[in-house]
Amino acid sequence: MVRGFKRGLSPLVRSIMGATPNYHEYFEYRHYPLRVPRIVDGTDPVRHPVAIVGGGPIGLALALGLARHGACSVLIEADDTVTYGSRAACISRRSLEILDQLGVAREVLDQALPWTAGTSYYRDVPVYRLQMPMDENQRFAPMVNLQQCMCEQVLVDRADALADRVDIRWQTKLAGIVRRDDGVELALETAEGNYRLNADWVVACDGARSAVRQALGLRFSGSTYDGTYIIVDIHLESDHPTERRAWFDPPSNPGSTILMHKQPRDIWRVDYQLRDDEDPQEAVKPENVLPRVRSHLEWIGERDDWRPVWISAYRANCLTLDSYRHGRVLFAGDAAHLVPIFGVRGMNSGIDDAHNLAWKLAAVVQGKARDRLLDSYSVERVFAARENIRHASKSTEFMAPPSAAFKLMREAALGLATTDPFFATLINPRQSSAITFADSPLNAADSNALPAGPVPGEVLAECPLESGRGAKHLTELPGMGYTALCLTEADPRAAFAGLGGLPLSVVWIAPRKTVGADAWDSTGRLFPLYGAAPAAFYLVRPDGHVAGRWATLKPQSLRAALGRALD
Amino acid sequence: MLTDQELDEVYTQACYRMTEVGEARTPLFLARLALLLMKEVGDAGRVRAAIEGARDGISG
Numbered sequence: 142m143v144r145g146f147k148r149g150l151s152p153l154v155r156s157i158m159g160a161t162p163n164y165h166e167y168f169e170y171r172h173y174p175l176r177v178p179r180i181v182d183g184t185d186p187v188r189h190p191v192a193i194v195g196g197g198p199i200g201l202a203l204a205l206g207l208a209r210h211g212a213c214s215v216l217i218e219a220d221d222t223v224t225y226g227s228r229a230a231c232i233s234r235r236s237l238e239i240l241d242q243l244g245v246a247r248e249v250l251d252q253a254l255p256w257t258a259g260t261s262y263y264r265d266v267p268v269y270r271l272q273m274p275m276d277e278n279q280r281f282a283p284m285v286n287l288q289q290c291m292c293e294q295v296l297v298d299r300a301d302a303l304a305d306r307v308d309i310r311w312q313t314k315l316a317g318i319v320r321r322d323d324g325v326e327l328a329l330e331t332a333e334g335n336y337r338l339n340a341d342w343v344v345a346c347d348g349a350r351s352a353v354r355q356a357l358g359l360r361f362s363g364s365t366y367d368g369t370y371i372i373v374d375i376h377l378e379s380d381h382p383t384e385r386r387a388w389f390d391p392p393s394n395p396g397s398t399i400l401m402h403k404q405p406r407d408i409w410r411v412d413y414q415l416r417d418d419e420d421p422q423e424a425v426k427p428e429n430v431l432p433r434v435r436s437h438l439e440w441i442g443e444r445d446d447w448r449p450v451w452i453s454a455y456r457a458n459c460l461t462l463d464s465y466r467h468g469r470v471l472f473a474g475d476a477a478h479l480v481p482i483f484g485v486r487g488m489n490s491g492i493d494d495a496h497n498l499a500w501k502l503a504a505v506v507q508g509k510a511r512d513r514l515l516d517s518y519s520v521e522r523v524f525a526a527r528e529n530i531r532h533a534s535k536s537t538e539f540m541a542p543p544s545a546a547f548k549l550m551r552e553a554a555l556g557l558a559t560t561d562p563f564f565a566t567l568i569n570p571r572q573s574s575a576i577t578f579a580d581s582p583l584n585a586a587d588s589n590a591l592p593a594g595p596v597p598g599e600v601l602a603e604c605p606l607e608s609g610r611g612a613k614h615l616t617e618l619p620g621m622g623y624t625a626l627c628l629t630e631a632d633p634r635a636a637f638a639g640l641g642g643l644p645l646s647v648v649w650i651a652p653r654k655t656v657g658a659d660a661w662d663s664t665g666r667l668f669p670l671y672g673a674a675p676a677a678f679y680l681v682r683p684d685g686h687v688a689g690r691w692a693t694l695k696p697q698s699l700r701a702a703l704g705r706a707l708d
Numbered sequence: 709m710l711t712d713q714e715l716d717e718v719y720t721q722a723c724y725r726m727t728e729v730g731e732a733r734t735p736l737f738l739a740r741l742a743l744l745l746m747k748e749v750g751d752a753g754r755v756r757a758a759i760e761g762a763r764d765g766i767s768g
Contacts, residue, residue: 432733553739 192340195347199474206499229488255282259385306565350477361460393440585689591672620646
């Protein structure tokens with residue numbers, strides 16, 4: 142197998158137990174053949190609008206997103222199958238909304254384990270109960286657990302169904318990259334010969350050790366934590382419900398911090414921090430890992446047989462490129478930024494990158510927008526990465542105190558939290574949530590503020606509705622492009638007639654069942670949630686972020702807001 | 709505001725309690741005390757000023 146640049150958790154050490162990873166006992170890996178196109182003079186004669194380097198979850202989500210918007214891409218992947226081993230395990234509600242738009246939420250949810258809560262213990266006392274946002278308005282659980290290989294397989298299956306728009310080149314490795322004013326040339330290596338491929342745009346989704354990033358000589362900025370964590374996936378049949386459990390200084394492993402997550406197919410993720418005096422190369426060996434896991438499982442009362450599936454070591458990074466656009470080369474996912482695992486922002490932020498980029502890149506290659514729209518991708522997602530790093534740093538510093546002072550204050554906080562819930566908030570792991578782009582260049586000024594509802598740059602708040610086609614949720618209503626979401630008693634469409642064919646779909650939501658309305662506020666919760674008293678107009682971007690909002694319909698404001706993105 | 713006598717008393721009480729827990733555990737005691745007082749003060753600006761005030765007087 143071709144093993145090139147790997148994407149993922151930036152493992153320091155990958156300990157493969159035995160000759161082959163044991164993961165294949167729990168997941169049937171499909172191996173995809175190498176396909177080399179017809180070559181003319183050492184070159185793929187087809188000029189591709191978009192080439193994506195890296196077929197992990199981010200590259201696949203981007204390819205599907207582009208396809209959804211009618212754009213074709215070729216995807217370069219070094220391996221012949223989806224990822225090995227244990228990587229991302231938690232998919233956020235926001236990612237589920239995106240996966241739904243990509244047409245795969247059902248396939249993911251059919252396999253995944255949903256959860257909403259968690260418990261943190263100090264020694265043997267529960268000190269914090271995590272409750273993620275969940276109410277009757279929601280369509281998806283705040284989090285579901287699914288192994289990354291299974292998530293990737295769902296995306297690959299979907300890509301195969303869209304083969305006319307997504308051309309996956311398995312077993313093809315990037316060897317070089319030449320940038321020109323009008324495009325990018327990739328040098329590709331395969332077992333059946335090498336060739337060049339030309340594309341108008343290249344997106345690097347090739348992970349933490351991105352070959353594209355290195356080829357361009359770009360460097361991350363930020364910080365790296367010293368602590369090393371061991372991540373162990375084990376096979377264990379247990380009835381314990383799906384939740385996030387964290388133990389600080391447990392009797393089973395005094396001084397350590399241990400996390401446990403349940404995954405489908407009776408796989409459990411256990412992770413713990415090494416002491417400063419431990420050598421990661423030694424600590425990752427099964428003979429050093431398994432006694433700790435055994436001790437902990439026994440202490441929490443898991444008596445059934447268990448066996449390790451995968452062991453890896455990991456170090457927390459807070460790193461990002463300063464820009465995700467470098468001419469005709471763009472970066473997404475771990476290739477663009479690395480965040481600590483606590484709070485599950487790795488794959489989830491990458492999926493958000495792909496979602497943000499897909500509609501913009503599609504609009505540019507289709508001539509609907511100028512390439513400066515791609516600068517907004519960089520501005521927004523660099524901002525998101527910095528926000529993610531800020532939150533994840535707090536989680537990391539609590540989970541794994543980087544100095545004696547952090548450790549002392551944590552011990553004080555944990556001790557006080559056993560009797561005073563005021564301090565429990567310090568233990569909150571600050572799980573991933575959608576980032577609001579308050580200063581996005583695509584936002585209209587929020588001069589006519591509504592009394593409630595998502596602000597420009599924020600994602601839509603969920604709410605159930607009734608429509609002519611049955612029960613729906615609000616986030617299902619917007620179209621593929623920009624959408625004017627009109628919460629109003631009277632039919633708003635006449636007001637749009639004079640706008641002369643703006644690339645905009647109009648969705649009318651009435652306060653109650655009304656002839657001609659696309660949907661109506663059957664619960665009575667939507668209008669107050671969106672500050673529609675009596676009316677509200679939201680301009681929604683193709684990625685579900687609000688671009689502008691008004692209490693009264695102002696066609697010129699809408700036109701101007703659209704002009705910020707499209708030409 | 710604390711009166712002179714009240715300040716004398718709480719100052720001495722803190723010394724006694726730190727003596728009880730011993731020198732090794734005094735940092736933990738002070739960290740807990742700091743957190744409890746953060747809660748009692750309930751004002752981020754005043755807490756920040758106190759933290760910087762504590763730092764300013766220590767060289768290095």
